[in-house]
Amino acid sequence: MWIDGVLHKRRPDTIGFVNGLPLLFAEWKAPTCPIADAHENNLRDYRDTIPQLFSTNSLEAVMGPSHAPFDAFAPWKRLEEGGPEDPSLETMLRATCEPSRFLDLVENFLLFDEARGGLRKVVGKYHQVLGVNRAIEAVQHISENKGRLGVFWHTQGSGKSLSMVMFAEKVLRRLGGNYTFVIVTDRTELDDQVAGHLQKALAVYAGGGGDEGKKPIEDKGALVTALEDALGAVNSFVRPYGVDPDAIMAVKGFERLKLISQGVEAVVAPDDRRREFLRLAGAVTRAYKALLPDDRAAPYLQPVAVFHMLSDAVRAKLGPVDISAVAARIAELLDEKIEGVAILTPLVEGNAAEGRVDLSGIDFEKLADLFAISPKVAAQRLKDEAEEKARSMAEKNPTRVQLVEKLEKLVAEYNAGSIDAQRLFEALMEFINGLDAEEQRAAREGLTEDELAIFDLLTTPEPKLTLAEEQEVKRVARQLLDRLRELVGAIDWVRGQETRGAVLSEIRVRLNELPEQPYPQVLWDTKVDQVWDFVLRRYS
Numbered sequence: 001m002w003i004d005g006v007l008h009k010r011r012p013d014t015i016g017f018v019n020g021l022p023l024l025f026a027e028w029k030a031p032t033c034p035i036a037d038a039h040e041n042n043l044r045d046y047r048d049t050i051p052q053l054f055s056t057n058s059l060e061a062v063m064g065p066s067h068a069p070f071d072a073f074a075p076w077k078r079l080e081e082g083g084p085e086d087p088s089l090e091t092m093l094r095a096t097c098e099p100s101r102f103l104d105l106v107e108n109f110l111l112f113d114e115a116r117g118g119l120r121k122v123v124g125k126y127h128q129v130l131g132v133n134r135a136i137e138a139v140q141h142i143s144e145n146k147g148r149l150g151v152f153w154h155t156q157g158s159g160k161s162l163s164m165v166m167f168a169e170k171v172l173r174r175l176g177g178n179y180t181f182v183i184v185t186d187r188t189e190l191d192d193q194v195a196g197h198l199q200k201a202l203a204v205y206a207g208g209g210g211d212e213g214k215k216p217i218e219d220k221g222a223l224v225t226a227l228e229d230a231l232g233a234v235n236s237f238v239r240p241y242g243v244d245p246d247a248i249m250a251v252k253g254f255e256r257l258k259l260i261s262q263g264v265e266a267v268v269a270p271d272d273r274r275r276e277f278l279r280l281a282g283a284v285t286r287a288y289k290a291l292l293p294d295d296r297a298a299p300y301l302q303p304v305a306v307f308h309m310l311s312d313a314v315r316a317k318l319g320p321v322d323i324s325a326v327a328a329r330i331a332e333l334l335d336e337k338i339e340g341v342a343i344l345t346p347l348v349e350g351n352a353a354e355g356r357v358d359l360s361g362i363d364f365e366k367l368a369d370l371f372a373i374s375p376k377v378a379a380q381r382l383k384d385e386a387e388e389k390a391r392s393m394a395e396k397n398p399t400r401v402q403l404v405e406k407l408e409k410l411v412a413e414y415n416a417g418s419i420d421a422q423r424l425f426e427a428l429m430e431f432i433n434g435l436d437a438e439e440q441r442a443a444r445e446g447l448t449e450d451e452l453a454i455f456d457l458l459t460t461p462e463p464k465l466t467l468a469e470e471q472e473v474k475r476v477a478r479q480l481l482d483r484l485r486e487l488v489g490a491i492d493w494v495r496g497q498e499t500r501g502a503v504l505s506e507i508r509v510r511l512n513e514l515p516e517q518p519y520p521q522v523l524w525d526t527k528v529d530q531v532w533d534f535v536l537r538r539y540s
Contacts, residue, residue: 061093131152271411376421379414383428
């Protein structure tokens with residue numbers, strides 16, 4: 001599978017997907033090839049050219065973080081504690097790629113540590129994963145073990161403090177409860193090392209960022225106060241707009257869905273109002289998570305769930321029909337005895353465009369029906385559709401950037417209060433009709449979409465051409481594009497100096513066939529640069 005980077009394409013040997021997420025990367029080398037080549041020649045190159053991918057390595061079978069030096073990679077020596085030592089490829093794959101083990105690694109054995117030179121990613125090594133999981137199993141049977149968990153032995157430099165962090169975080173994440181961890185060291189330097197790692201990790205658990213001088217775990221009373229303050233702030237913000245969270249909690253069924261729809265309509269627009277509401281609702285979520293798993297979070301379950309549900313609906317711009325479609329999910333969040341982070345599960349799945357009633361690609365009739373009952377939501381939905389379409393068209397043809405600018409100006413007027421939701425809705429429908437006409441222009445000109453882009457670059461905003469000259473420019477655009485398809489079909493043509501130079505040379509040769517009179521040297525040079533920039537963005 002080819003992966004597109006900003007300027008390059010690469011085809012890694014193996015990519016493993018979990019629920020659509022590329023979480024596993026493997027590079028395979030022949031037995032006669034040094035394994036370090038996979039790191040030096042492949043992984044390092046992929047980090048530069050397709051940095052959206054991350055991950056691991058195998059055939060002698062070593063594993064490590066994607067941005068770590070090679071000496072941070074290590075073999076996986078055994079599948080189970082007490083099992084035979086076998087640092088083979090099979091052991092690596094069984095230990096890391098079996099679904100439950102792989103998800104355990106991602107969830108519980110990835111850490112981010114502030115080190116010299118900046119943030120570094122740490123992946124648990126085999127002895128840490130096996131040891132921590134045995135310790136977790138012992139905690140689950142702590143009564144049978146009479147409080148004894150056993151001994152987790154480390155040699156010097158094998159990551160004792162990181163193992164402690166992984167153990168403590170997995171206990172808090174998986175087992176809940178109000179545990180106290182006591183750490184005893186026999187050397188002064190270990191005090192600083194362990195305290196540093198634990199402070200950063202537990203600060204994250206408590207909702208902080210590991211700042212120097214800040215307590216790693218705040219007083220629970222202070223966390224309760226912070227949650228109450230966050231709820232008070234978001235309540236004070238929404239009530240002037242007619243949103244009553246207490247009323248939403250007090251009623252059920254259709255009356256509740258009506259109040260939720262009214263709440264979404266009230267804060268979904270203008271943009272600054274929506275952003276402020278989402279910021280305040282996010283602060284509630286963070287304060288609530290910081291208090292967990294303490295029992296003192298229980299009284300705040302329902303108000304936190306209300307603002308979580310409202311923020312999800314606002315973020316996805318749900319209309320009344322959409323909200324009715326997820327009525328059962330809303331009832332589950334607000335009425336069932338769901339506790340902990342479960343009340344913060346998504347109201348709708350996917351991004352903002354998913355989880356909503358399908359408008360079948362800007363169906364104006366359906367949008368008009370939605371506008372009749374929720375004008376702000378309808379206008380926001382249409383604005384999203386217009387932005388997506390305008391930006392997509394501008395990516396294909398740089399001269400269409402004025403369409404994006406026109407839309408941004410229209411939205412700015414709405415956010416400033418210069419026009420209301422109805423005027424915005426009407427202007428957006430007119431704007432989208434104009435986009436449709438622009439999309440059909442290539443066919444009217446007798447050109448493909450890419451040929452039209454080159455033609456527009458050669459004629460916008462100047463020169464003014466006669467009909468005969470226009471036909472000549474179209475011919476040049478067609479011939480140039482035909483030739484470019486042959487040249488840029490080569491793998492990694494941008495990276496190679498020879499292929500890159502051949503493409504630029506072809507552009508200059510073909511544009512030299514433009515009518516001479518309308519294109520003096522200065523203008524001709526400008527057009528060469530514009531077409532070259534377009535080819536780089538479009539075909540790299």
